[in-house]
């Protein structure tokens with residue numbers, strides 16, 4: 001029955017696609033005809049003008065007449081130009097009409113893909129890549145300029161009316177660069193499963209805050225919302241629970257109005273509870289599993305546990321495997337999570353074998369693979385062929401996203417990508433393209449060199465003087481975060497602020513309102529963390545002091561400043577930390593407080609990444625901090641001995 005339904009739908013699509021193409025051809029013909037007529041008119045009027053010029057040279061008497069003829073011809077040419085402009089307007093109108101028709105015929109016409117530049121690799125670059133074992137597709141990405149934008153209504157995106165309206169309701173009117181490249185690639189291959197030709201995998205590298213999440217959320221919703229039966233078809237793997245919650249919120253917001261079901265597994269809830277949320281956990285086993293969700297968002301550890309122990313949990317219907325923050329996940333082995341997933345996708349047979357045999361009433365038993373083979377289905381049950389019974393080619397499309405995607409050939413190879421494509425959002429400007437990482441253009445970066453003992457005062461100085469309303473301050477450890485938070489909280493006492501202000505001989509402005517700092521660390525319970533994040537989002541907390549727990553992926557749109565209280569020890573970490581501000585085209589500042597003995601290391605790190613000239617050195621004299629020093633020593637003493 002499903003087979004028949006599928007063919008009917010396919011036929012319907014073919015037919016409507018044919019109809020729409022026919023209509024488009026007619027409109028194109030009309031445009032061509034109008035253009036042809038306008039061109040003929042121009043040629044005719046131009047030759048008349050030339051003739052009138054000739055007559056001007058030949059006879060003086062005719063000069064007078066010529067002037068009028070010339071004027072006439074000029075006005076005629078003007079009118080021809082007007083006609084042409086009108087023609088163009090007409091053409092535009094027809095184009096508009098054409099666009100509208102395309103919209104009303106959404107899904108039925110295949111649009112052409114947008115084209116993007118590929119950087120020309122130098123011979124030296126190519127040789128280096130080869131030497132490093134970097135495959136051609138990875139060495140030659142499809143490059144998209146970060147400034148590229150496309151209206152959400154643009155037909156090349158292939159989004160349905162429902163989703164476009166939902167985007168607009170949520171304030172999304174244009175697609176960002178990464179979305180303009182990824183959405184059409186995915187949406188145009190909208191089959192839920194293609195057992196004969198696997199879709200190509202996609203690796204995406206785009207700056208922090210450039211909208212990578214929606215680049216996969218929108219096409220997945222677009223494609224899956226046409227599904228009839230709930231099966232687990234999209235699996236998103238993320239490195240932290242906080243990110244899982246964030247991506248779930250995004251899916252929830254854009255899924256509104258569809259019947260898609262979204263689940264999460266993070267280990268935050270008991271295993272049994274999670275299992276009940278995502279699969280039918282009755283003792284009965286189903287050949288195709290029994291998922292309660294269409295989209296599952298998970299951290300790798302808990303996912304593997306469900307994969308190996310939850311009955312009816314299967315990846316056999318998976319269509320999308322999304323690995324977000326891919327380089328971070330690939331760096332962690334997490335119980336060999338990647339191999340477990342790939343095995344579950346590619347070797348369904350093995351998984352079935354482990355489950356033993358299925359006994360049929362016919363007095364015989366088969367293992368899972370054989371039981372679902374077309375031969376058995378047809379022979380014993382007189383069933384028509386269904387796609388599940390045909391030889392499987394994995395229909396899973398792997399999508400990798402990161403702001404700092406790895407190009408390590410060994411790590412990439414471990415993903416067993418099929419026909420992959422690498423999309424990179426980076427400047428086409430040759431100088432900037434040389435830099436290793438693309439940083440948001442709206443980000444301003446600074447470094448302040450100081451001694452270790454003055455660092456806390458430097459943070460206070462920045463907070464008091466730059467009127468920072470919402471900042472993240474990164475420390476190297478939970479301990480360091482805890483200590484700094486306590487110090488700032490003690491310092492941030494209104495009486496103290498007043499006395500510093502009164503005793504200050506400098507023009508330092510100390511605001512009357514409190515900074516309100518809080519610590520955010522893995523030591524806190526989930527509820528405490530959630531509570532703090534909510535307060536920060538509301539603006540009730542203005543400074544969040546944290547370890548690297550939220551350095552990656554977290555989208556806190558109020559953040560206008562990032563302070564590296566302890567400098568990051570490698571560039572990727574720097575990129576992700578400073579990327580918590582200047583997101584989605586907004587402005588943001590990043591300050592790195594560098595201890596004197598760290599300067600060489602920090603500068604070397606930036607230089608190697610081709611980024612040193614982007615980080616401005618600002619000189620703050622230590623005397624500026626004098627008025628706070630006494631108070632600081634008292635507070636520091638209190639923290640040390642309490």
Ligand SMILES: Nc1ncnc2c1ncn2[C@@H]1O[C@H](COP(=O)(O)OP(=O)(O)OP(=O)(O)O)[C@@H](O)[C@H]1O
Nearest residue numbers: 174175176208209210211212213214403553555584
């Ligand atoms: N087309 C758009 N129009 C307006 N805002 C957008 C658009 N796309 C995404 N955003 C917003 O931009 C912000 C950053 O998006 P997102 O979190 O997906 O960035 P990212 O590229 O994943 O960053 P990171 O690498 O730090 O994880 C979010 O608040 C998101 O809602």
